[in-house]
Amino acid sequence: MKKYHLIRRADAKLSRTLIFYLVGILVSLTIGAIILGVLGINPFDYYGKMFTIGLVGNRYGYKSIEGLLKIFVPLLITSLALSLSFKMRFWNIGGEGEFLIGAITASIIAFNSSGMPNFVTVLLMCLAAMISSGIIGIAIAALKVRFNTNETLMTLMINYIMLYVIRYIGETKADWNFFLREDSERPKFGTFPDSAVMSGIPMGQFKLLWSVIIALALTVIVYIYLKYTKQGYEISVVGDSSATAKYAGMSVGKIVLRTMFISSAMIGLAAALTVSASGTISDTVTNNVGWTGIIVAWLSKLSVPAVFVTSVLISILQYGCQAAATQYPAIDINYADLLQGLILFSVLVADFAANFKIVKKEEAKNA
Numbered sequence: 001m002k003k004y005h006l007i008r009r010a011d012a013k014l015s016r017t018l019i020f021y022l023v024g025i026l027v028s029l030t031i032g033a034i035i036l037g038v039l040g041i042n043p044f045d046y047y048g049k050m051f052t053i054g055l056v057g058n059r060y061g062y063k064s065i066e067g068l069l070k071i072f073v074p075l076l077i078t079s080l081a082l083s084l085s086f087k088m089r090f091w092n093i094g095g096e097g098e099f100l101i102g103a104i105t106a107s108i109i110a111f112n113s114s115g116m117p118n119f120v121t122v123l124l125m126c127l128a129a130m131i132s133s134g135i136i137g138i139a140i141a142a143l144k145v146r147f148n149t150n151e152t153l154m155t156l157m158i159n160y161i162m163l164y165v166i167r168y169i170g171e172t173k174a175d176w177n178f179f180l181r182e183d184s185e186r187p188k189f190g191t192f193p194d195s196a197v198m199s200g201i202p203m204g205q206f207k208l209l210w211s212v213i214i215a216l217a218l219t220v221i222v223y224i225y226l227k228y229t230k231q232g233y234e235i236s237v238v239g240d241s242s243a244t245a246k247y248a249g250m251s252v253g254k255i256v257l258r259t260m261f262i263s264s265a266m267i268g269l270a271a272a273l274t275v276s277a278s279g280t281i282s283d284t285v286t287n288n289v290g291w292t293g294i295i296v297a298w299l300s301k302l303s304v305p306a307v308f309v310t311s312v313l314i315s316i317l318q319y320g321c322q323a324a325a326t327q328y329p330a331i332d333i334n335y336a337d338l339l340q341g342l343i344l345f346s347v348l349v350a351d352f353a354a355n356f357k358i359v360k361k362e363e364a365k366n367a
Contacts, residue, residue: 145253
């Protein structure tokens with residue numbers, strides 16, 4: 001019986017990987033088109049509306065841009081944050097929970113901010129969210145450093161704990177629960193006072209929210225931090241080999257604690273900016289960015305510029321499907337999740353084919 005081994009290609013090239021990625025994406029779009037055809041929808045029309053996010057022939061096109069940016073900002077910041085922890089091989093799977101913690105603490109400030117200046121309120125919301133999420137992140141990192149706990153399980157549990165916390169808040173009418181509307185018979189989250197709603201720069205009918213500018217600035221800061229600072233270099237060394245980092249005199253524990261605090265605090269910031277831009281909170285406020293951010297970070301190979309580009313493309317896919325779904329009653333916005341799953345699976349296969357090969361046992365020994 002012949003035995004085969006899986007080995008990494010010695011001649012792996014970026015150009016070939018990109019070509020394989022492109023083929024994988026085209027295959028997934030083709031499968032998506034077949035599904036649309038079975039439902040009686042013209043895939044060319046649907047994809048046209050999806051990739052143009054409903055801008056063509058829309059007199060309120062600026063609303064589409066605003067909607068796209070509200071998806072893009074939290075996804076970009078969360079993906080950058082997760083890339084930081086993944087770069088040192090700390091598998092932070094708790095983006096959803098850390099986001100919810102930040103959203104809840106930011107909302108506490110928002111609902112009690114009546115009469116405060118807008119800038120002060122939003123700033124306090126961001127600080128509160130960053131500190132609360134950062135504390136959770138550093139606590140999990142401390143358990144990892146001190147007791148070598150499994151960070152994947154620890155962060156994963158945070159997701160479900162916080163999901164049930166926010167559902168409890170949203171379903172419990174009580175005197176203490178200022179999150180809910182008092183004039184509603186059923187439990188319903190209230191809206192923030194004007195002092196807690198994100199402002200922006202008016203550009204005609206379009207308003208560029210400050211959250212977009214913050215996200216872009218943060219992208220540049222993270223890029224510089226990783227590429228040109230000592231702390232960023234330490235993250236890379238710990239990710240390559242913690243033993244090497246210790247041999248070089250680095251305090252691996254401190255690096256893990258510091259990086260996890262920054263990573264979780266950034267996710268908290270994304271949450272604060274999101275609830276402020278939306279003017280309310282809900283149990284679906286994350287829009288699954290904690291999970292999607294993992295996909296974005298992986299597809300981008302933890303590269304900051306690639307995270308930015310991938311976040312743009314995923315945001316267009318998600319919002320474009322929402323815009324296209326309004327034109328076709330036979331399909332709903334969940335098609336975006338289906339198509340995103342197809343693309344992810346295709347890219348996984350493409351990445352495997354581009355970077356690995358299956359050889360006979362004898363060839364593997366000689367490789």
